[in-house]
Amino acid sequence: MLELLFLLLPAAVIYGWVMGKHSAKKELLEQQLTINNAINSSVSLLLNEDQEQAFDRLIQYFDDTPSNIDNYLTLAKLFRKKGEIDKAIAIHEGLVKTDQITIPQYELEEIQLELAQDFLSAGMLERAQNTLTPLLTSQHASEALLGLLHIFEQTREWQAGVESYLAADAQLLSENCRQLVSHFYCEIGDAHDNYKSKKQAYKRALKVNRKSVRSLLALSKLYLIVNNKQKSRELVVTILDQEPSFAPALFNIAPECFVDEFEQTAWLFWLIKEKNIKSVTAHSQMTDYIVKERGIEAGRSYIIEHLQDQPSVRGFAKLIELEKEFFMSDPHFKQLQSLITRYIELKPLYECNSCGFTTNHFSWRCPACNNWQTIKPLAGLDGI
Numbered sequence: 001m002l003e004l005l006f007l008l009l010p011a012a013v014i015y016g017w018v019m020g021k022h023s024a025k026k027e028l029l030e031q032q033l034t035i036n037n038a039i040n041s042s043v044s045l046l047l048n049e050d051q052e053q054a055f056d057r058l059i060q061y062f063d064d065t066p067s068n069i070d071n072y073l074t075l076a077k078l079f080r081k082k083g084e085i086d087k088a089i090a091i092h093e094g095l096v097k098t099d100q101i102t103i104p105q106y107e108l109e110e111i112q113l114e115l116a117q118d119f120l121s122a123g124m125l126e127r128a129q130n131t132l133t134p135l136l137t138s139q140h141a142s143e144a145l146l147g148l149l150h151i152f153e154q155t156r157e158w159q160a161g162v163e164s165y166l167a168a169d170a171q172l173l174s175e176n177c178r179q180l181v182s183h184f185y186c187e188i189g190d191a192h193d194n195y196k197s198k199k200q201a202y203k204r205a206l207k208v209n210r211k212s213v214r215s216l217l218a219l220s221k222l223y224l225i226v227n228n229k230q231k232s233r234e235l236v237v238t239i240l241d242q243e244p245s246f247a248p249a250l251f252n253i254a255p256e257c258f259v260d261e262f263e264q265t266a267w268l269f270w271l272i273k274e275k276n277i278k279s280v281t282a283h284s285q286m287t288d289y290i291v292k293e294r295g296i297e298a299g300r301s302y303i304i305e306h307l308q309d310q311p312s313v314r315g316f317a318k319l320i321e322l323e324k325e326f327f328m329s330d331p332h333f334k335q336l337q338s339l340i341t342r343y344i345e346l347k348p349l350y351e352c353n354s355c356g357f358t359t360n361h362f363s364w365r366c367p368a369c370n371n372w373q374t375i376k377p378l379a380g381l382d383g384i
């Protein structure tokens with residue numbers, strides 16, 4: 001009898017294994033169902049724009065099933081989104097300090113970045129800085145440096161930003177980081193009051209970001225101080241090669257780059273013909289030159305041709321100005337001219353490409369959205 005029982009043992013093992021597999025599968029299915037239910041009900045609440053209750057439901061779900069790190073991280077993100085930063089900090093700090101679970105280094109650094117984000121959201125800049133600084137030499141150097149640069153731009157500590165950049169692993173830094181650092185160097189250059197220090201800072205800005213329009217322009221202006229017109233002109237041309245949209249902003253320094261009016265006009269001609277510059281300021285200046293050399297009729301034809309290709313209020317105002325000679329005695333002419341002038345005065349010169357902020361004063365950082373180099377000369381019908 002006992003032998004018979006032994007004979008049944010393999011069958012019992014197989015039965016146990018099959019049942020165990022079924023039970024594990026059932027457990028997994030139940031877990032999946034719970035997740036699906038939680039997600040489905042949260043999504044329908046979100047669709048019904050009941051964001052608050054949707055968050056509460058998800059948070060409740062994660063609270064009940066804190067089985068893995070991803071759940072904790074999602075929970076912390078939800079808390080941060082809800083504005084409950086202290087809870088997000090508690091979760092992230094708990095994960096960073098825990099010795100209950102072994103978190104791989106790369107993931108641990110990601111949690112530290114999230115923790116720094118919590119501190120930033122809470123306005124705790126110093127704690128964010130202390131969390132990010134050790135990460136400058138990690139695989140997350142780029143993200144850490146970006147975070148630090150955003151802190152230092154708030155406090156206007158340009159030198160501290162540059163020092164963080166120098167401490168970071170240069171190989172790992174993104175293009176975005178380099179662009180930002182070049183603005184930091186330019187801010188340092190702008191604050192200096194002697195030629196040598198300014199030049200050094202702008203050159204460093206250019207070294208960090210070869211395409212930095214700001215440092216090229218700053219250097220171009222600097223070369224004019226020492227009367228190196230050729231070098232200044234070369235840099236202006238480089239800027240236009242990279243950023244033709246900056247053309248109207250360059251016209252205030254361009255005349256000084258040239259030896260005489262003829263050279264300046266030749267440059268203007270090159271911009272229009274070779275670089276296809278649409279700026280009405282350039283075409284207006286060219287019109288003035290044509291009027292001077294070949295008379296009003298030729299100037300009028302030129303600006304009309306330009307207006308047909310690129311209609312603009314300022315171009316139209318130029319045409320009206322040329323018509324003055326023929327219609328000066330007409331009482332309606334003055335009225336028309338003053339209406340156009342008033343319209344132009346009400347229009348801004350620059351616009352932020354990122355947030356749409358408009359201004360008459362150019363700045364390298366948008367005061368509304370805080371983005372760098374997004375303010376550009378206005379283009380289109382009201383363009384300059």
Ligand SMILES: [Zn+2]
Pocket residue numbers: 352353354355356357366367368369370371374
């Ligand atoms: Zn903006």
